[in-house]
Amino acid sequence: MSRRLAPGGTVAFVGLLVLLLALPAVSSSYFVDFVMTRTMMLGLAAATIVFLAKYGGMISLAQLLFFGIAGFMYGNAALESGARGLNLGWDPWVAVVFALGVATAVALLLGAIASRTTGIYFLMLTLVYGVIGFFFFAQVITISGPGGVTSIAPPDLFSEPVRLYYAGVVLSALAYAGFRAIGGTPFGLALQGIRDDPVRMASLGFNVPLHRTLAFTAAAFVAAVAGLLNVWWNGQIDPASVSIGPTLVLLIIAVIGGISYFEGAWLGAFVYLLANNYMRQLPLVDRIGIREDRFNTVIGVLVLVIMVLSPEGLAGIAAKAGGSLRRTGRRSPSGPSAAAGTAGERTEQPDREPARTTGTGEPSPATPTTKGTVE
Amino acid sequence: MTANLTAAAEDPHAPVLRVRSVVMRFGGLLALDGIDLDVVQGERLAILGPNGAGKTTLFNVIAGDLRPTQGSVAIKGVDCTLLPSRHRPRLGVARTYQKARSFPGLTVGDNLYLAVVGKRGRHRSLLRTATDRSWRDRAVEAAEAVWLGRQLDTLVGALSHGQKRQLELGMAVVTDPDVMLLDEPASGLSRGERERLTELLDELAVNATLLLIEHDMDVAFAVARRVVVMFDGTTIASGTPEEVQHNPLVHEIYLGTGAA
Ligand SMILES: Nc1ncnc2c1ncn2[C@@H]1O[C@H](COP(=O)(O)OP(=O)(O)OP(=O)(O)O)[C@@H](O)[C@H]1O
Ligand SMILES: [Mg+2]
Numbered sequence: 001m002s003r004r005l006a007p008g009g010t011v012a013f014v015g016l017l018v019l020l021l022a023l024p025a026v027s028s029s030y031f032v033d034f035v036m037t038r039t040m041m042l043g044l045a046a047a048t049i050v051f052l053a054k055y056g057g058m059i060s061l062a063q064l065l066f067f068g069i070a071g072f073m074y075g076n077a078a079l080e081s082g083a084r085g086l087n088l089g090w091d092p093w094v095a096v097v098f099a100l101g102v103a104t105a106v107a108l109l110l111g112a113i114a115s116r117t118t119g120i121y122f123l124m125l126t127l128v129y130g131v132i133g134f135f136f137f138a139q140v141i142t143i144s145g146p147g148g149v150t151s152i153a154p155p156d157l158f159s160e161p162v163r164l165y166y167a168g169v170v171l172s173a174l175a176y177a178g179f180r181a182i183g184g185t186p187f188g189l190a191l192q193g194i195r196d197d198p199v200r201m202a203s204l205g206f207n208v209p210l211h212r213t214l215a216f217t218a219a220a221f222v223a224a225v226a227g228l229l230n231v232w233w234n235g236q237i238d239p240a241s242v243s244i245g246p247t248l249v250l251l252i253i254a255v256i257g258g259i260s261y262f263e264g265a266w267l268g269a270f271v272y273l274l275a276n277n278y279m280r281q282l283p284l285v286d287r288i289g290i291r292e293d294r295f296n297t298v299i300g301v302l303v304l305v306i307m308v309l310s311p312e313g314l315a316g317i318a319a320k321a322g323g324s325l326r327r328t329g330r331r332s333p334s335g336p337s338a339a340a341g342t343a344g345e346r347t348e349q350p351d352r353e354p355a356r357t358t359g360t361g362e363p364s365p366a367t368p369t370t371k372g373t374v375e
Numbered sequence: 376m377t378a379n380l381t382a383a384a385e386d387p388h389a390p391v392l393r394v395r396s397v398v399m400r401f402g403g404l405l406a407l408d409g410i411d412l413d414v415v416q417g418e419r420l421a422i423l424g425p426n427g428a429g430k431t432t433l434f435n436v437i438a439g440d441l442r443p444t445q446g447s448v449a450i451k452g453v454d455c456t457l458l459p460s461r462h463r464p465r466l467g468v469a470r471t472y473q474k475a476r477s478f479p480g481l482t483v484g485d486n487l488y489l490a491v492v493g494k495r496g497r498h499r500s501l502l503r504t505a506t507d508r509s510w511r512d513r514a515v516e517a518a519e520a521v522w523l524g525r526q527l528d529t530l531v532g533a534l535s536h537g538q539k540r541q542l543e544l545g546m547a548v549v550t551d552p553d554v555m556l557l558d559e560p561a562s563g564l565s566r567g568e569r570e571r572l573t574e575l576l577d578e579l580a581v582n583a584t585l586l587l588i589e590h591d592m593d594v595a596f597a598v599a600r601r602v603v604v605m606f607d608g609t610t611i612a613s614g615t616p617e618e619v620q621h622n623p624l625v626h627e628i629y630l631g632t633g634a635a
Binding site for chain 2: 197
């Protein structure tokens with residue numbers, strides 16, 4: 001089990017972290033702001049799907065809802081006047097605590113209800129949560145403002161975009177290390193036992209529904225943190241950003257990355273955002289019919305290709321490639337990549353990401369005036 | 376463990392397990408039809424009976440995996456009829472399943488460790504402490520006791536059928552139970568392994584109360600001092616192995632050819 005990072009994995013992890021923290025010095029601010037910052041926050045949210053799926057066997061479609069609840073709550077609490085929403089005018093950090101608190105409390109309630117279901121029923125129930133959440137925000141415009149809550153400013157600490165990026169990197173690193181470490185604790189092992197056989201776990205003495213509820217709540221808390229980053233980055237949030245489309249996008253990110261690999265969450269987000277930001281600039285891409293409005297079809301085909309190549313997603317492909325590399329006894333010159341392969345069956349190749357990052361070049365696009373939502 | 380014994384210790388003659396008029400109905404099927412059973416501290420009881428007799432169903436009711444349609448179950452004087460299965464380990468009860476139910480995605484060591492955690496507590500801990508180390512040591516001992524000492528770090532999904540059966544037993548043994556319910560522990564084991572299993576049960580059961588479902592007569596009669604025979608949801612005979620072996624009814628419906 002990938003209970004702990006093997007020494008090689010730790011080297012790769014720290015190396016990647018250093019590279020990511022150094023990135024703003026060498027890369028365009030468009031790339032950092034529009035690809036990497038969003039990679040961090042969407043990856044963080046997608047990692048909560050991986051956490052529940054990998055350890056708990058629960059595929060949750062409700063993670064974007066908690067992401068959205070945190071955003072809406074922050075917007076309502078922090079804005080003073082003028083803008084839409086409740087305009088509570090609280091201190092931004094109080095608003096942060098409030099937003100995380102509401103999202104976590106809602107998750108505790110919804111998790112308690114969902115904790116008695118498994119498999120497809122859990123999936124459907126969390127989908128229902130997402131749909132109810134969307135309609136709640138779409139209809140209760142005192143909270144969501146007609147057309148969304150706008151002009152949301154982050155706390156002063158994050159007023160510069162690059163600081164938001166650093167926050168995303170640090171929080172992602174914490175979540176990644178934390179999620180992996182949990183796998184070896186009594187709580188995490190019990191969650192994996194529940195994934196494999198809940199009846200047996202009960203007869204060993206465990207409170208299965210409580211365990212599931214707590215895991216669901218913990219995941220929602222992390223998704224809410226990601227949701228705060230998102231609303232600070234975006235400056236606004238509307239009900240459409242928690243609708244079914246973005247909900248599925250988050251699941252797709254986790255799936256193309258590899259739903260049983262934590263690193264896959266960020267890898268999936270990175271690939272999704274690369275495609276989202278740069279595909280339209282590929283030469284001749286409009287000649288083969290890939291226009292703006294057909295972008296989602298292209299993403300769909302991309303998902304299909306990845307799934308056919310590897311049900312374990314991109315991280316699965318990377319792990320397999322690392323495995324065969326090891327078997328032929330060759331070491332890649334970049335070091336950490338080969339070393340990461342020693343961690344066991346579920347190793348990651350996190351250092352691939354910066355390699356691509358630096359190789360992507362500087363597309364110098366016309367900087368959009370408003371930032372997009374998840375979709 | 377001593378704390379768990381207090382209820383029984385108050386009255387040494389009170390049964391550790393008392394099953395009263397238990398009826399279990401699955402839709403139209405009457406799987407248990409009024410079972411009464413008393414088991415005293417330290418007793419070793421084998422439950423025999425043909426396929427579909429209701430043996431596993433009786434275990435499921437005692438272990439709390441099923442709620443009986445009627446009747447009651449008391450363990451160490453505590454009425455457990457409606458108590459969910461997760462409260463059994465702290466009463467000192469451990470069970471195994473007829474078809475091995477372990478956690479294929481975890482290692483042998485983690486499976487055994489979870490069994491210890493399940494009984495002792497710290498279910499939701501996010502820390503690994505010194506207590507864990509002693510529990511881990513206990514898991515290693517149990518793995519060795521069921522001949523899985525070298526498979527500690529093997530994923531259970533990769534074990535052979537026989538090894539899964541051994542682990543199933545290990546997961547009961549590792550909790551140092553006072554009452555053990557073993558559902559056909561010898562099935563799927565080789566002849567040599569069965570003999571060792573018999574020895575192991577003899578060693579283990581010195582203090583523990585043992586209920587054993589077993590088709591293998593050699594194992595059942597070697598381990599048990601009392602035998603209960605079930606048929607069609609009822610108990611048709613009860614007594615020492617010799618008495619049961621010579622019971623004409625048992626011969627007729629279980630041991631085969633229509634003797635008597
Ligand atoms: N959960 C259930 N739902 C419906 N019927 C069940 C259930 N469990 C057991 N039964 C039925 O109850 C009867 C008794 O089954 P049980 O498993 O207790 O038999 P058994 O004595 O353990 O047999 P075996 O020696 O084959 O293990 C069988 O007819 C079985 O099909
Ligand atoms: Mg049976």
